[in-house]
Amino acid sequence: MSRSLPRGRRPRLAAAAAALGLLAPLAACSSASTAVEACMAQQAVSATSGEVEGTYLGEGDAEGVKLTLxxxxTRTGGTVTVHHWPTGDWYESELGETFDGSGTWDVEGGTRPGDHARVHLSFTAPELFLRGYTLDMLSVATDAERTYLYEDDDPDVCPAFRLRLT
Known part of the structure; x- marks a missing residue:
């Protein structure tokens, strides 16, 4: 036989349970690194070109993308080659056409507390894609087993545009 609560306490318990259900996702995403770590690896505070060098294959919104660094x-960069790299203004909700291209890259570490390592891309071919018309900065996440480059656009969710080192 189950014991039931008096009628006056039922609504308060239901309200408390509903509030907890609404607040739980906020607690899970309380910091930028939490969402990244949950689906990829820890954000790297610093990185060298040797640590991020290699071939990356896309996941999520980057499915079909290939990037080779x-x-x-020098300790900070080198050459980049991309296949099926997206174009478009990044404030729009959908990615544009893709291109195959090449250029240079460099990596820089976080300079202030809370910053993390980023890879900057500069495309020289094809010339059509000037700075700002394609994704040219990726954040770095790494652990003992994996390295990711990703677009750091919403710190509360797993990055949709991410590439994993193969």
Whole structure:
């Protein structure tokens, strides 16, 4: 036989349970690194070109994208080659056409508390894609087993545009 609560307490318990259900997702996403860590790896505070060098394949919105970073003699960058890289203004909800291209890249670490490492891309071919018309900055997430480059656009959700080092 189950014990029931007096009628006056039922609505308060239901309201408390509903409030907890609404607040739980907020607690799970309380920091930018939480959402990233939950689906990929920890945001890297710093990185060298040797740590991020390699071939990356797209996941999520980046499905079908391939990015290859080759390090040069410097510690901070090298050359980049992309296949099926998206175009478009990043404030729009959908990605535009894709292109195959090349250029250079460099990596920089966080300079202030809370910052993290980023890879900057500069496309030289094709010339059509000037700065701002395609994604040219990716954040770095890494752990002992995985390295990701991703668009850091909404800190409360798993990044939709992400590439994993193969």
């Amino acid at each position: 080759k390090a040069s003699d």
